[in-house]
Amino acid sequence: MNQLLAALLGLLLGSIPFGLILTRAAGLGDIRAIGSGNIGATNVLRTGNKKLAAGTLALDFLKGAAAVLLAAALLGPETAGIAAVAAVLGHCHPPWLAFRGGKGVATALGVFLALAWPVFLAAALTWLAMAKLVKISSASALTGLAVAVVVAALWGGWPLFWPVALITAYVYARHHANIRRLIAGTEPRIGQGK
Known part of the structure; x- marks a missing residue:
């Protein structure tokens, strides 16, 4: 039951x-009508x-971290991995948007921080270095996620590796x-194109 509640x-x-x-509140209309059509920070x-892009990044990050921390606190630490995977899936497939959401990178980084800070730090530093x-x-994102999987395997063993690896594989599929x-x-640079 706790695992099901953590997933929900x-x-x-x-x-x-x-x-x-955020984009609607700012009077910019529907973010899904521009660029890639995604709801994430890169498209914002x-x-x-x-x-607005920074706000989107921060809030998508925080909702991932919050899901893991709340699940662990309310339902037990063994549910953290389930909540982590579910948070990324929820971002990518929100039911109120016909299951068409973002690609999951910021939310993945949030859950990584809540699961194990070294995994987050490795992914974030790699992301920033590659972006520069x-x-x-x-x-940048895909390289950071790949590094996160390696660090998760070395740092926490199977209980940490499986959610990080599963999330990374899914985010790769989304990309x-x-x-x-x-x-x-032909991939556009940051701030340009699709």
Whole structure:
């Protein structure tokens, strides 16, 4: 029962579409009608409003962390991994948006922090370094997530590795079009294009 409740908690918190809420509140309309059509921070940045993009990033991050921390506190630490995976799935497939949400990177980083700070730190530092080096959001995020899996395996063993690896695999799957563009050399740089 606790595992089911943790999954529901993660799904509900993860499915809050902060990118859509913030852009509508700012009078910018429906974020799904521009750029990639996603509700995440990278697409919000395409509105030209850096503050809204930063707010979206922070809130998507925090909802992931909150899901894990609340599940662990209310339902037991063994439910943290389930809440983590569910939060990312909720962000990617919010039921109130016809199951079409974001790609899950910011929410994944939030759950990583709540699960084990070294995993988050490794992913975030890699993401920032890659963003500065190549200036491509997807490449930065995907590299950071790959590093997170390695650190999770070394730091926490199976209880930490399985949710981090599962989340990373799913976020990679969500980025299939980005990966194709990266291979083709056509992926846009941060703040531009799709």
